[in-house]
Amino acid sequence: MQHVTFPTSRTFDFAAIGRLCIDLNANEINRPMEETMTFTKYVGGSPANIAIGMSRLGQKTAFIGKIANDQMGRFIASYLQREGIDTSSVTVDDTGAVTGLAFTEIKSPSECSILMYRDNVADLLLKPEEVSEELISQAKLLLISGTALAQSPSREAVFQALEYAKKHGTVIAFDLDYRPYTWKSAEETAVYYNLAAEKCDILIGTREEFDQMEMFESNPEHDDRVTATKWFSYSAKIAIIKHGKEGSIAYTKDGSEHRAKSYPAKVIKTFGAGDSYAAGFLYGVMQGWTLEKSMEYGSAAACIVISSHSCSDAMPTTEQVEDYIKRCERGEITAS
Ligand SMILES: Nc1ncnc2c1ncn2[C@@H]1O[C@H](COP(=O)(O)OP(=O)(O)O)[C@@H](O)[C@H]1O
Numbered sequence: 001m002q003h004v005t006f007p008t009s010r011t012f013d014f015a016a017i018g019r020l021c022i023d024l025n026a027n028e029i030n031r032p033m034e035e036t037m038t039f040t041k042y043v044g045g046s047p048a049n050i051a052i053g054m055s056r057l058g059q060k061t062a063f064i065g066k067i068a069n070d071q072m073g074r075f076i077a078s079y080l081q082r083e084g085i086d087t088s089s090v091t092v093d094d095t096g097a098v099t100g101l102a103f104t105e106i107k108s109p110s111e112c113s114i115l116m117y118r119d120n121v122a123d124l125l126l127k128p129e130e131v132s133e134e135l136i137s138q139a140k141l142l143l144i145s146g147t148a149l150a151q152s153p154s155r156e157a158v159f160q161a162l163e164y165a166k167k168h169g170t171v172i173a174f175d176l177d178y179r180p181y182t183w184k185s186a187e188e189t190a191v192y193y194n195l196a197a198e199k200c201d202i203l204i205g206t207r208e209e210f211d212q213m214e215m216f217e218s219n220p221e222h223d224d225r226v227t228a229t230k231w232f233s234y235s236a237k238i239a240i241i242k243h244g245k246e247g248s249i250a251y252t253k254d255g256s257e258h259r260a261k262s263y264p265a266k267v268i269k270t271f272g273a274g275d276s277y278a279a280g281f282l283y284g285v286m287q288g289w290t291l292e293k294s295m296e297y298g299s300a301a302a303c304i305v306i307s308s309h310s311c312s313d314a315m316p317t318t319e320q321v322e323d324y325i326k327r328c329e330r331g332e333i334t335a336s
């Protein structure tokens with residue numbers, strides 16, 4: 001059964017709006033940040049990672065965002081272009097804003113954290129008038145990500161993008177991507193997340209991210225079905241609640257729920273799981289696959305990324321995902 005119908009005959013399969021940043025991933029793994037001396041630079045930012053993932057999976061992809069007018073900004077733009085991503089809607093800041101940095105700490109495969117430097121970042125300066133209606137009207141799927149709602153004018157830019165997507169029948173996916181650093185209060189976060197989620201067709205988040213949205217509601221048992229059902233009276237057709245290595249559950253508007261098997265992985269670090277999962281899952285849904293198959297594909301893509309050092313640079317191609325699934329089926333990959 002098709003839960004979401006995508007428009008046909010559009011220039012882009014996929015467009016993402018939001019932050020373009022830098023990840024600096026610890027080279028000396030399995031130790032605290034205090035003892036980490038060297039880092040490798042990658043393009044980062046959750047929506048950037050997902051866009052790179054979709055492009056690697058062969059989807060015609062565009063990005064809407066703002067970069068700093070500095071070396072880091074230029075590094076990001078040229079990386080996206082090399083990945084075949086359309087950057088005509090990536091504008092360059094002219095106010096002296098900087099590129100957001102995420103230093104990652106890999107204390108152990110399961111104890112990872114991120115130290116973010118996000119004061120005066122260019123990505124949050126994207127203005128509503130810089131969002132191209134033409135581009136959104138030419139995309140089958142628009143991805144928004146929660147962090148871009150944290151501040152004006154980026155917040156208004158995302159709402160403007162939602163408006164255009166609704167007007168042109170572009171399917172909207174919302175990766176909650178809650179990062180506390182950029183928000184002023186939990187109340188502000190909940191209000192804006194809810195306002196955006198009302199307009200979206202596909203919601204993807206962890207249990208903790210949905211809890212954050214529910215601060216004015218009663219869901220004392222943190223029940224996934226209660227969480228998902230609320231959104232089906234708005235625009236949502238699919239709500240996915242992720243539970244780390246325990247896997248994820250997709251709820252659909254017809255009242256059913258879908259679970260997928262997850263795959264083993266030799267985990268180096270856990271971050272990047274969500275972004276690669278989102279790319280693999282959305283790719284599957286766009287191919288018209290069942291939700292179970294799409295979720296499995298997302299899980300396999302996630303395993304590839306968490307077994308690698310980077311997030312963006314490790315995003316797999318279809319051949320890599322299919323090969324990973326086959327190797328798991330043959331018992332060649334076991335959990336670390
Ligand atoms: N340790 C792990 N082993 C295998 N798969 C994992 C592991 N951690 C996450 N995944 C896969 O990645 C998906 C998303 O991970 P999750 O940690 O829930 O998201 P996020 O990175 O956004 O917090 C999970 O549903 C699962 O399929």
Ligand SMILES: O=C(O)C[C@@H](O)[C@H](O)C(=O)COP(=O)(O)O
Pocket residue numbers: 021023043044045046047049102114270271272273274275276311
């Ligand atoms: O989103 C960021 O700004 C940092 C990411 O690039 C980072 O690598 C990461 O945390 C990925 O997030 P996840 O996929 O939700 O684990």
